[in-house]
Amino acid sequence: MASRVLWLLAAGGLLIGGAAGLAVYFGHVDPAPAPATAFQPPKARPMKVAFSPEEFRQFLDAARKAEAIADPLQRCLAYPDPPGTHWSANTAAAYCHYLLAQEITEDAVRQLIEHGQVSELQSRLASIESAALSDPQARDRLDGTFNIVFANGSSDMRSLMDAWKRQSPDNAFALAASGTAYVAMAQAQRGSEYADKTPQDAFDAMHRLLEQARSDLDRAATLDPKLTVSYAQMLHVGRMDSDPAYAGAAAKRALSAAPASYAIYARLISMSQPKWGGSVALMDHLIDLSQKHVAQNPLLGTLLSERGGGQQRVEDCQCDEFAEAELYRQVLAEVPTLGVLMSAGWAAQERSHMNLSVVYRSELLRFNPRELDHREARVFGLIDTGQVDWALEEGNALVKLAPRDENAYDARGAAYQATGDTVHAAADFEEALRIAPSDAWTLSSLGDIYVQVNHDWAKGWDIANRLIQEGDYRGWMLRADIQKAQPRDGLEQTIDDFVQRYSADPSKQVFVERMQAMRGTSVNPAAAKGRNGS
Known part of the structure; x- marks a missing residue:
């Protein structure tokens, strides 16, 4: 569904999708959808690590100390920036407040609605909205509040929103909150699987909920044209519903009402990714436009990390140690978005650059401890x-x-x-296996303890069989270890089976060599006898 999203913003609206559409409104950019390219450091890059061991140690000490602070906002504000970086203090503080400031909690919202005090609730939301007009650190605070409190797809939240609307049917905040909850419900119905793996009835339920979201969001925007929360959710609806005209109209109205809105620019840039039918060129152009307003809204500085394709660029890097360090310096030149931090933490771990992964993930937890x-x-x-x-x-x-x-x-x-x-x-x-009995990593870890530490051959043998049933290569290796060390018959057959199965797999060559090296070896049965050997 999302691949059909196209963009065009002209006098009457914005067609969201290929880069050509946004170029009409935002200025000329190359309209050809360009894939996000893997990060390529300069050929003459300095052979320089991301940070020194001492800088890393100091960061870890400061991070651990900050994480002992109970209040999420104060923890975020006290948290150290990544080693070797020089983040804007205004941007970091603004991002902390945007993601974590609890101007009003879900429990407080519930109490006010259930006790018939929605006028007090609406007054408090209006104060949050008003503060954003005078305090740069409070920009988009209302959007952040709505994301924390109302983006909840539960039936309980739905009942609460209906109760609010019954008490105040013509209030823009109530309608925008209700629309936000409907969008969350629609997303829950849609799920995260690819379209071809999603049942049609899930799509049908999603569309019904999106229609209800539209009704509430449209009324909210009519009642309060400057309420950017409504437009941000409209953009989400337009993408999920493959409705470029609807999304286009929302984008035009949003940027007219709030040209420095982080929530709107972040949504537009996300929707401009190549996987949604946009291009890297379009993403970069939107980022450039957003930076013209960074003095009015320091949150916009976080969008710099999305340059060059954002998350996909980080994930696709063919990085050695020094290329990874160069990428680190670019990604963390300013406070990154949560999405970039997630991708960077995962990708660095996959590339075995664990110190960088720890830094990325620590900063992610700084801004989103959930x-x-x-x-x-x-x-x-x-x-x-x-x-x-x-x-x-x-x-x-x-x-x-x-x-x-x-x-x-x-x-x-x-x-x-x-x-x-x-x-x-x-x-x-x-205990982990009682919860997830077929998890291969856990089986392998437990099997190693049984075999290598406890010499509990019977339990190890059972684990090896379970791994083999799961088709995991570690099952044959564990079996071979038992057959060699206990000893137990069949070692040569296990090696032959492993070599036949995995010799053509480049990623398993080191294990094939290890298994081949075990041929003709055994341990003296008396010396190998364990307390549960049998």
Whole structure:
């Protein structure tokens, strides 16, 4: 559905999609949809690391200290900037307030609506909107509040919004909040799968909810033409509903009402990505236009990190250590968007640049501590960079926060294992498997403890069989380790099976060589006998 989004902003509206449309309104740019290209550092780049070990240590010390602050906003404001960078203090502070300032909480909203005090609620929202006109640090604060409080697709939120509208049917805030909740419900119905894997009834439900969102958002924009929250949600509706005319009209009205709006520019740039039918050239042009207003709204500085294709550019980098460092200096030249930080943290870990991954993910958690997946992943980076005590502290916190999340137990188990406490590590991996019985990483980690530490051949053999059933290469390797060390018959057959299955896979060559090296080897049965050997 989203691939059909096209853009054209002319006198009557904006057709959203190919770069040609936006060029009509925003000025000439190359209309050819250009794919986001992988980051290519200059050929004569300096052979310089991103930061020194001492800078990294100082950053980690300051980050850990800041993360001990309970209040999310104060924690964000106290957090260190990445080592070796010089961020704008105004932009960093504005981003902290935009994402974390709790001008009004969901609980407070609920109390006011349920007690018939919607006039007080509307007065408080109006104060937030008014503050943005006089305080640069408060720009887009209302948009941030709506994202935190009302972008909730639950039936409970739906009931609350309906109750608000019954008490105040012609209030723009009530209608915009209701529309925001409808969009969240529509997104939940749509899900995150590709279109060909999404049932038609899910699309039908999404479209019905988007129609209800349109009705509320249109009325809100009519009642308060300067309420940018409405337009930002309209853009979302236009993309999800493949309606370029609707999205176009919203974009034109939004930039006319609020030319320095971060929420609107961020949405336009996101929709201009090549995967939505736009181009890198169009993204860069929009970023250039947004920077003309950065003095009025420091939040716009975060959009600089989206240059050159943003997240895809970061993910596609074919980076060695020094290319990764050059990318780091460019991506973190100014406060990046959350999306870029997510992609950068994941990509750096995939490229085994764990110190950079820890920095990216720490900054992500600075601005959005609710990203538990990235917090769990950071534990492995902390272990890899020698911060084992902090990793275990984080593992304990994660298990407390998400006691039914197998990844929390995996993270804590890995931290225990790094301290040498394999008893508690095995217990955590076993708990993770009770939640997710077929997780290959957990099976392999637990199998290694059973075999390499405990010499519990029977349990290790069971784990090896489960991995093989999952088609995971580590199952054959674990089986071979048992057959060699216990010893147990069949080692040569296991090696033959592994070589036949994986010899043509370039990514498995190091393991093929390891298995081949085991041919003709065995351990003296008496010496190898473990406490559960059989």
